[in-house]
């Protein structure tokens with residue numbers, strides 16, 4: 001049995017604008033997807049998924065991917081889990097040069113699905129790492145991140161940026177600009193997450209921003225302004241000592257930029273009533289700043305607050321299903337059992 005686990009992430013800044021070549025800064029957080037892999041004698045793949053924030057299910061299908069399994073669970077859940085696990089299996093078979101390898105796979109995750117926390121990237125990263133290791137091969141981190149990106153790209157019909165998969169692989173904070181991905185130093189920021197229980201349709205939201213940008217010069221300017229604020233945020237992080245707790249000046253500076261980023265995302269039409277309500281609840285509670293994270297439309301917000309006030313306020317906010325503190329995950333994907 002080989003077991004790997006990989007973290008989810010929040011976007012400190014820059015989602016959507018990253019699609020148009022602006023920089024973005026995601027940060028890995030301590031909510032993980034765990035993938036257990038046991039090679040099989042035949043070429044079948046059996047997938048058991050638990051805790052994908054919905055009811056678990058088990059399916060077994062022949063080695064050929066793309067077969068629709070006959071199971072009694074909601075299609076989007078099956079497709080989400082199966083599509084990503086399939087793509088991860090294909091990458092591992094290719095990496096280990098074992099095209100007919102079969103596996104028993106169990107997926108467990110405490111990252112809300114499709115809610116802007118990088119749940120699918122975490123499953124893909126942990127899945128490729130575990131399945132490749134189970135076949136006796138090894139990938140270095142860059143190679144693993146690249147294969148995870150390709151897997152997501154395939155499942156998401158080319159809509160994926162490298163942000164989620166790179167961040168989940170490396171851990172910590174990273175900077176992504178086009179194909180260029182680098183880890184960056186960041187202190188342990190006091191992230192608080194609010195989750196509305198829902199999910200946005202990433203493809204639809206990205207298409208909406210694209211249309212606005214093509215129609216209005218000021219929407220294109222808004223995307224560029226997001227790029228500007230990301231660069232300011234990066235400069236603040238670069239000046240901070242990553243070994244020390246963040247100073248109040250740093251938190252105030254980052255928070256202000258997060259507030260601005262949320263406003264610009266809302267202008268681009270990707271916020272939602274529930275997300276705005278959680279952002280305002282966090283600000284009213286004294287958070288340094290708050291914004292939606294990920295594609296938007298529903299899902300999660302992220303706020304900065306070292307005290308309990310924001311988490312408490314969010315837990316009483318109508319439309320907030322779950323509020324939790326999310327520590328920076330300094331370690332990316334890791335092997336739990338070799």
Ligand code: PMV
Nearest residue numbers: 015016116118160161294295
């Ligand atoms: O919701 P998530 O975590 O998949 O993030 C989507 C981020 C976008 O910038 C909107 C799209 C992308 O692939 O970068």
